[in-house]
Amino acid sequence: MEEFINIGKRIPKTDAEEKVTGRAVYIHDLKVPGMLFGKILYSPHAHAKILNIDTSRAERLLGVKAILTGYNIPSIKFGFYKDNVPLKAGKVRSCRDEVAAVAATDPDIAEEALDLIRVDYEILPSVFDPEEAMKEGAPLVHDEHVGGKEKRPTNVLNLPWRLIAGDVDEARRQSAYVAEDRFRVTWVTHCCMGTSGCLAQFDLKNNLTIYSITQIPSLAQRDFTEALSAMGLQGKKVRVIKTMIGGGFGSKLDTYAFEYIAILLAHKTHKPVKIVFSREEEFFATSPRQPAIIDIAQGCTRDGRLTFRDVRMILDNGAYTSWGATTPSVMMMPISSLYKVPNVRYVAKCVYTNNTYSQAMRGYGNPQATFAIDSQIDILAEMAGIDPLDFRLRNANTPGEITPQNFKIITCGLRECIDAVAQKLDWRQNRGRRDGRGVGMASLIHVGGGARVYKSDGCGTIIKIDDFGTVNVFTGATDMGQGADTVIAQIVAEELGVRTEDVVVIHTDTDVCPWDVGAHASRTTFVAGNSALGAAKKVKQLLLEVAGQTLGESPENLDIRDRTVFSKRDPEKKSPLGKVLRAAHYTTGGRMVMAEYFYDPANENLDREFKGNLSVTYSYGTHGVEVEVDKETGQVKILKYVAAHDVGKAINPMLLEGQVYGGVAMGIGYALTERLISQNGKVMNPNFLDYKMLTAKDVPNVDPIVIETNDPFGPFGAKGIGEPGLVPTAPAIANAIYDALGVRIKDLPITPEKVLAALKQKTKPQ
Amino acid sequence: MKKSISFVLNGEPVRAEIEPHLTLLHLLRDELELTGTKEGCGMGECGACTVLLDGRPVNSCILPAMEVDGKNVTTIEGLIDAQGNLHPIQKAFIEHGAIQCGFCTPGMVLSAKALLDENPKPTEEEIRNAIAGNLCRCTGYLQIVQAIKAASNQ
Structure with missing residues (x-):
């Protein structure tokens, strides 16, 4: 096992001191x-x-x-x-x-x-329901917008999302069990604390x-x-x-x-x-997560192997179109590739309405799709008389698999994640009691090795080193609190044999920093990390060449450790980094020690059929939850929460846990409490009193389990983890509520009113 | 008409001429240029603007500045000691990953300080209660709770 100085360490975020003292300058302070x-x-x-x-x-x-x-x-x-x-x-x-x-x-x-x-x-006249908006004679949101083969005026966007793999109709005929359901998800919003x-x-x-x-x-x-x-x-x-x-x-x-x-x-x-923006503006004038109506059918064989997945979806686009309209391309990922499912059909329509327009939000369509898929996995497992744990294990993805969307699965720790969750929840003991307490689980797949959404998925890095051995890294990456600055510093420091605190990451200025497509798709650690690693390797080579001249040693015999270049043959031959740099600068005909590197991962754009290896590698995870539901009030209490993630390699376990904790809290909000209430197109709860994001009193303790599969393409083995933390939360909770009470809630958020209504429905004499 | 108020801010006496409707938040941020205190909602719902008034946490965004006349105000800028050392709570926040985007952090730290000053060994529930008025979207609060626990040497 390689010994790392910086990688795998719980190193505080590099800007934490600035932030904790109130010195950090936000847009509000400028x-x-x-x-x-x-x-x-x-x-x-x-x-x-x-x-x-x-x-x-x-x-x-x-x-x-x-x-x-x-x-x-x-x-x-x-x-x-x-x-x-x-x-x-x-x-x-x-x-x-x-x-x-x-x-x-x-x-x-x-x-x-x-x-x-x-x-x-x-x-x-206005239209607020996407199904209404699709009807003949509905008010047109954009009078000039035409679509369909006849090029007639329509509210349906010209974005025909359609993924077909295998033969869904035939697979359906052959299935021993088929579940068919409609799920609904509504608007939730980012609630960034800084407007x-x-x-x-x-x-x-x-x-x-x-x-x-x-x-x-x-x-x-x-x-x-x-x-x-x-x-x-x-x-x-x-x-x-x-x-x-x-x-x-x-x-x-x-x-x-x-x-x-x-x-x-x-x-x-x-x-x-x-x-x-004021907080009120932040609530009504920024774009929330897309609401969706999801019709889904899945089938399996008698022994619980998935045979097909058939999904139709209608998304409320709102009045304008952001990049968020492309979330169906990400929804295709869990629909085609979460668990092994040979036959897949997915058709989605984005529809103009007079509602607020939606956009990207952590998970980018994945939480919506996974809520439907993994809620229904439990329904199907029950039809087949199989424990949902066994059902998931039987269908879990494995390394080496090529999914129906042509994703090439390199590393995959899904089974390990499912097993870990089952063990932590005492699954066999605790499942199926129906006494108001229940356990549930759900899994996720997400891009973990970038995502070729644009023509490029690249990121540039420039590294220079000063006379005193300080390493300046100019990256295209963006840190918005998730820790890109720190992770990049750790990666560069590890490669250059220095300490994380010797590295200054500059990521704030397009006049200075190289190009990058942005902080999306959980791509920063993987893509910007690999870019930084590439630049660091080039800089290291230069350092060893310069040092080789002064030390009279050939570069291949040199290495760097503890901020010092040394000879592997003769450890007495050594020179501190600063001295190497000064030698480079102060020698006649001197040189700079700096390097640039552009990393564009070998992933693929989706083709015309929406197939292709979108990401170099994929992140997996399983969340498990134990709930207690009050039958009188409908309140759901989370007793235990386990979040297992295949992260490739934890570059910084502390920041990684922060991503998981934050994701889970946001996911629980999505599952139970958060909802942007829109009435006739107007947001009715544009404040924190009426929009219920979780407080410190509401969050359960979360047991984070890190599964390291050491991806061969990730920087030091890492995969992306920014978004996955909230993807399977809602279905895990919905499944636990079902296990507790035998009622299935299919629309989010799962409010006490919905739980009580479902209980009433269940006890009503048939 | 402007009114004159005097108070102690981070250990230093301050006098200010203010419009009577001015909030403490705007006095601090706009007039005194202490921008470490954040405005997250302006309605007393998120706690980003928390400062200490005679040691008690208050939402400075809904507190008229007139109210601090003759009192003692501590903002995040006042937590560093004369030698530039961070307060133990600040150190604990850094070391436990309690900071991501950092926007809620100053208010969160001050709520924690008010708690520990009054109750040096709080239970986890007491910690959660003390910061329940400080919203955070990044961290899910758990590392913040851990940090406060650590700062109380537990």
């Missing part, structure tokens, strides 16, 4: 001279014609520097489908539609100006600097460059500088209206403009 404050006026109606906007009174308010509406800005289109604009003209399509924006010298003045803007609307915001600033040549909290600096740079072109500023430069990010979870994976509005206001006023 101030630049002459800065104005931007505020946005939203539509109060879900669907309405804009008849007139009168800004004259607001313009006369002292301190107001600019007012923009959809009628006095250039045409900037954004979003995955380019169906959104920063400020709306003609009509509004949802209650969060931006209709006007103000820049003023003071936030209170900007707020007051919003009150003085008068907008006349003519209310239009959204940005600060846009132009220089005298009209180059833009935007202080941002984006998860996709390089792609945001491209979006903003396009916006500048639309503003007549072709060829101007965009610099994205990230402040500390107060939580991401997918909420910063697109570019958003407020960012374009800040850019437009800054350009108009020639002043820096900052926009920061």
Whole structure:
């Protein structure tokens, strides 16, 4: 077993000290001279014609520097489908539609100006149910949007998600048991503790600097460059500088209206403009996880082997289209590849409604799909008379497998995860009591080796070393609290024979940092980690060459340990790193010791049939839970929670556990308490009193089990673990509730009301 | 009309001329440039703005600054000692992975300090109760609870 100095160690997050002392600068804390404050006026109606906007009174308010509406800005289109604009003209399509924006010298003045803007609307018929929106004659959210073979106006997006492998109909005929159910999941939202915001600033040549909290600096740079072109500023430069990010979870994976509005206001006023969301705005004007209606059927043989999985899904897209509309591509992953299932069919439709538009959120479709799949695994197991534990073990994925979606499974610790959970829960003892206490489990597959969503899945790294042996790592990766900064430092330190604290990771500035496609798909440790490792190997080679000259030793006989280059043949021949660097710099005809590396994993884009090896490797996990349900109140209490994950290799067990704990808490919220209540397109609970995310009193203790399968392609064997922590939580809890009471709840969240209603239904005389 | 208030902030006397409706949070962040205190909701629901008023945790976002006249206010900036050493609770947060995005951290640390000052050996339940008003989305709270336990030498 190789002895590591930095890898596998519980090293604190590198920016923890800055954060714990209150010195870390978030977007809210940023101030630049002459800065104005931007505020946005939203539509109060879900669907309405804009008849007139009168800004004259607001313009006369002292301190107001600019007012923009959809009628006095250039045409900037954004979003995955380019169906959104920063400020709306003609009509509004949802209650969060931006209709006007103000820049003023003071936030209170900007707020007051919003009150003085008068907008006349003519209310239009609206549609909030995606099934209704699909019907003939439903109100059209985008009048000009056409689809289908006939190219007729429709609310159904031209994104025909369709994955077919094997022969589902034949497999269904051959199945001994078939379960068929409808599941529903609703909106939940990220609840980043730091609200959204940005600060846009132009220089005298009209180059833009935007202080941002984006998860996709390089792609945001491209979006903003396009916006500048639309503003007549072709060829101007965009610099994205990230402040500390107060939580991401997918909420910063697109570019958003407020960012374009800040850019437009800054350009108009020639002043820096900052926009920061209130908590209420954060709830109603950022995009939640997609709601879905999921019709699913699965079958198995008499001895409990899965024969097919057939899923139809309708997703509420809302009024505009973010990258979140591509979540069905990720849903395909568990549908095709969670447990061995030879025949698969998946058809999904994203439908425009006058609701808030949805987007990426941790798990990216996987929690929705896995809730349906793994809840139904229990239903099917019961039909077949097989313990759900045995049913899962019988169908568990294995290394070397090629799944129906053509995923190549390299390492797979799913069986180990299932076994570990069963053991921790005393499964055989505790299952099947039906006395108000019950156990349940559910599993997950997620991309763990990047995900080729874009043409590239790459990340760049530059490493340089200074005269004193400090290693500067410039990475394309984004840290939003998950610990990318620390993990990258550990990887580089291990390779270079230094300590993590010798490494400074710089990840905040597109003028300085290399390119990357963003912090998504749990890809950072794997992709940015491999990129950093590649750069470190190159730098090490250079170091050994330089040191070889001064030490009179050939580089292949040299290595680095404890910040010192030494000869493996003659340990007396050695030189501290700083000295090696100084020799390189101060020698006539000297050189720099620095290297760059671009790592783009050997994964594949999904082909026209949505097949292909999306990720180099896949992460697995199983969660198990013991619950106690109060039959009088319907309250579900979690008595025990076990989260087993195949992580490849834990680069930093402490940060890894943090990802699991945080994921589980978010997952329990998804399962039991969280719900963005939307009534006629309006969010009714835009505050923490009415939106129930878990508090310290609500979270159960979680037993994290780390299964290390040492993936051959991962940096030091690691796979991604950012998202998996919440994926199987809801079905594990739903299964435990069934085990406790014999009632099956198929829509989230599982509130006490739903539990009581199901109990009542169950006891009703037939 | 502006009013004058005097109070002790992180051990130093402070006088401020303020509008009567100004909240303590905005006095600290906007006027005194102590941005370690965070605004998470502005409605007293998330605890990110927690500071200590005469040793007790308060949500500074809903507390009129007038209320601190003649009192003692401690913010996160006041937890480091004169030699620049971190408070043991801060050290424990760092060492136990209790910090991810860090936005809730200053408020969380101050709630923990108020607890340990009053109850040096709290039970896990008491710790959870003490930070129940401080929301965190990243950590699932468990490492925060561990950190507070460790800071109380348990």
